[in-house]
Amino acid sequence: MPRRNELEEAPRAPVKAKPGAAPKGSSLHKKVASVDPPTWAASMALLARVLKARGSPAPGRWGLLDAGAPRRWRPEGARLSAGARAEDKGAGRRGAPRAAGRTEGPRSLAAMPGPHPLANLVEFFWKDGFGRIHEIQTETWWLRCSGQRGLRPREPTWGPGRSTDIYEGEPPGSSRREEGEQWLKMRRVLRQRILKPRDVAIFSGEINQVIADLIKRIYILRSQAEDGETVTSINDLFFKYSMEGVATILYESRLGCLENSVPQLTVDYIEALGLMFSMFKTSMYAGAIPRWLRPFVPKPWREFCRSWDGLFKFSQIHVDNKLRDIQCHMDRGETVRGGLLSCLFLSQELTLEEIYANMTEMLLAGVDTTSFTLSWAVYLLARHPEVQQTVYREIVKNLGERHVPTAADVPKVPLVRALLKETLRLFPVLPGNGRVTQEDLVVGGYLIPKGTQLALCHYATSYEDENFPRAKEFRPERWLRKGSLDRVDNFGSIPFGFGVRSCIGRRIAELEIHLVVIQSNNIGEKHPQEAPSLYPGSTASWQVTSLPKPLLSSPVSHG
Numbered sequence: 001m002p003r004r005n006e007l008e009e010a011p012r013a014p015v016k017a018k019p020g021a022a023p024k025g026s027s028l029h030k031k032v033a034s035v036d037p038p039t040w041a042a043s044m045a046l047l048a049r050v051l052k053a054r055g056s057p058a059p060g061r062w063g064l065l066d067a068g069a070p071r072r073w074r075p076e077g078a079r080l081s082a083g084a085r086a087e088d089k090g091a092g093r094r095g096a097p098r099a100a101g102r103t104e105g106p107r108s109l110a111a112m113p114g115p116h117p118l119a120n121l122v123e124f125f126w127k128d129g130f131g132r133i134h135e136i137q138t139e140t141w142w143l144r145c146s147g148q149r150g151l152r153p154r155e156p157t158w159g160p161g162r163s164t165d166i167y168e169g170e171p172p173g174s175s176r177r178e179e180g181e182q183w184l185k186m187r188r189v190l191r192q193r194i195l196k197p198r199d200v201a202i203f204s205g206e207i208n209q210v211i212a213d214l215i216k217r218i219y220i221l222r223s224q225a226e227d228g229e230t231v232t233s234i235n236d237l238f239f240k241y242s243m244e245g246v247a248t249i250l251y252e253s254r255l256g257c258l259e260n261s262v263p264q265l266t267v268d269y270i271e272a273l274g275l276m277f278s279m280f281k282t283s284m285y286a287g288a289i290p291r292w293l294r295p296f297v298p299k300p301w302r303e304f305c306r307s308w309d310g311l312f313k314f315s316q317i318h319v320d321n322k323l324r325d326i327q328c329h330m331d332r333g334e335t336v337r338g339g340l341l342s343c344l345f346l347s348q349e350l351t352l353e354e355i356y357a358n359m360t361e362m363l364l365a366g367v368d369t370t371s372f373t374l375s376w377a378v379y380l381l382a383r384h385p386e387v388q389q390t391v392y393r394e395i396v397k398n399l400g401e402r403h404v405p406t407a408a409d410v411p412k413v414p415l416v417r418a419l420l421k422e423t424l425r426l427f428p429v430l431p432g433n434g435r436v437t438q439e440d441l442v443v444g445g446y447l448i449p450k451g452t453q454l455a456l457c458h459y460a461t462s463y464e465d466e467n468f469p470r471a472k473e474f475r476p477e478r479w480l481r482k483g484s485l486d487r488v489d490n491f492g493s494i495p496f497g498f499g500v501r502s503c504i505g506r507r508i509a510e511l512e513i514h515l516v517v518i519q520s521n522n523i524g525e526k527h528p529q530e531a532p533s534l535y536p537g538s539t540a541s542w543q544v545t546s547l548p549k550p551l552l553s554s555p556v557s558h559g
């Protein structure tokens with residue numbers, strides 16, 4: 001039975017443009033957008049999860065395990081060499097073959113080299129290690145945590161106003177909190193509806209409407225810009241786009257994020273989300289503070305609960321609105337035809353509480369992940385005008401000049417898909433995935449006992465030349481298939497995770513990103529109503545006017 005994934009989607013802070021911090025970037029002929037991709041504050045979340053998650057039974061052995069761990073972890077299904085299989089599976093058990101060159105059985109986990117637990121605490125809490133997680137990862141293969149109890153529910157129900165007594169980290173009923181059979185049931189229900197590309201293809205029309213609003217918004221912002229053409233804070237726009245896009249699919253209703261005057265309810269939600277993101281560190285402390293200490297240090301926990309309250313309330317209102325709407329249709333004897341929420345209601349496979357919780361969680365998980373990825377994609381295009389040009393040409397050649405694409409068009413522009421894969425390889429929005437071992441394992445000559453929590457570091461694997469030749473370079477074409485039988489599967493980059501616990505919103509995110517990248521082709525200035533192009537060769541293009549500050553220290557060669 002699959003165990004709960006201990007490393008989860010986590011909040012990240014939308015990054016505001018830093019005026020003036022921006023060297024003028026590329027030589028493209030029109031300035032349209034400033035690209036301000038995400039900071040590494042985002043990645044703190046991941047390690048926070050690690051640090052506060054349920055630890056292995058062995059107490060007091062926290063550790064960042066260094067690159068000395070000789071063999072890499074691979075996800076189930078990934079191929080290991082025969083020798084490696086023999087060593088990794090069998091060693092350490094009675095009668096198992098000894099690892100080549102070694103005379104003894106596997107070494108204990110405690111023998112694995114790495115910093116002392118206290119050094120880790122200093123690294124992450126004092127020296128802002130969360131902000132440098134990508135650097136730490138490139139030196140570190142394994143992160144092992146133990147001795148820390150995770151946040152867990154005390155009661156099965158929750159809701160606004162009840163938080164301080166009830167929350168223990170995640171909303172009850174959400175996929176991230178439930179375990180075992182309960183989780184599997186919810187996952188099965190959601191999987192049937194959104195886990196395959198063809199399941200989400202039906203949402204192309206809704207997403208395109210949101211894209212049309214995004215384009216309109218860009219025009220408005222351009223007309224208001226000092227120079228009449230440069231739109232800054234693209235990350236902010238993408239945040240609103242992602243939120244509107246995912247909500248359209250989840251709640252089957254619009255939130256008004258891209259309107260001139262954003263509805264108060266939506267503003268409140270964005271605030272709650274902002275609070276959740278900005279107090280990320282606070283919430284980590286909140287998790288780390290034992291219950292008995294909370295009355296003496298009340299703020300972190302109070303804030304943490306307040307932001308969950310806000311998120312949940314918002315979700316509940318939208319779910320309830322839809323429910324009423326469906327009821328009205330049914331009362332009038334009309335057939336209810338709808339999207340995700342309607343299906344979930346009508347099928348009655350999930351309880352109302354489970355629906356609230358999952359909608360809250362998916363909205364939380366599906367906004368900044370998508371928007372930051374989109375920002376990075378556009379940033380990379382801006383830094384690489386030649387790639388931008390090639391993408392543009394492929395779109396025009398295969399889809400035509402002013403084509404409004406649907407999901408069915410996406411396979412016709414493989415470079416757009418490759419762009420997304422390469423972006424997520426270089427800038428995985430979640431820097432790692434966590435798993436708790438279900439049995440004793442021997443990896444790289446070390447015995448990892450059942451119940452140990454491990455984190456696979458995306459950065460480390462993505463930047464390995466062995467996995468990706470010239471790994472530091474932005475080369476989307478590496479993902480293109482060479483022939484119909486060719487499959488470019490590389491487990492060095494699994495930005496959506498892998499297996500039964502992988503990202504449930506993957507196809508939604510891909511659809512949103514693919515369609516907007518294709519439609520960027522339709523933004524320009526000559527005929528605003530007809531939406532001219534943002535790509536070179538047309539009237540405008542993506543270009544960098546402000547650099548993503550913290551991440552420039554990452555090992556990427558941006559050209």
Ligand code: HEM
Binds near residue numbers: 008424430501508509
């Ligand atoms: C580029 C965008 C996104 C990326 C890179 C991403 C990445 C991830 C990763 C790495 C995980 C953990 C998977 C694992 O442990 O194997 C995850 C989980 C999850 N994601 Fe995403 N995600 C994205 C967008 C979305 C969207 C749009 C939604 C919602 C519509 C979403 C909802 C979730 C949920 C609910 C989980 C928890 C799944 C579970 O534990 O059952 N994500 N995501």
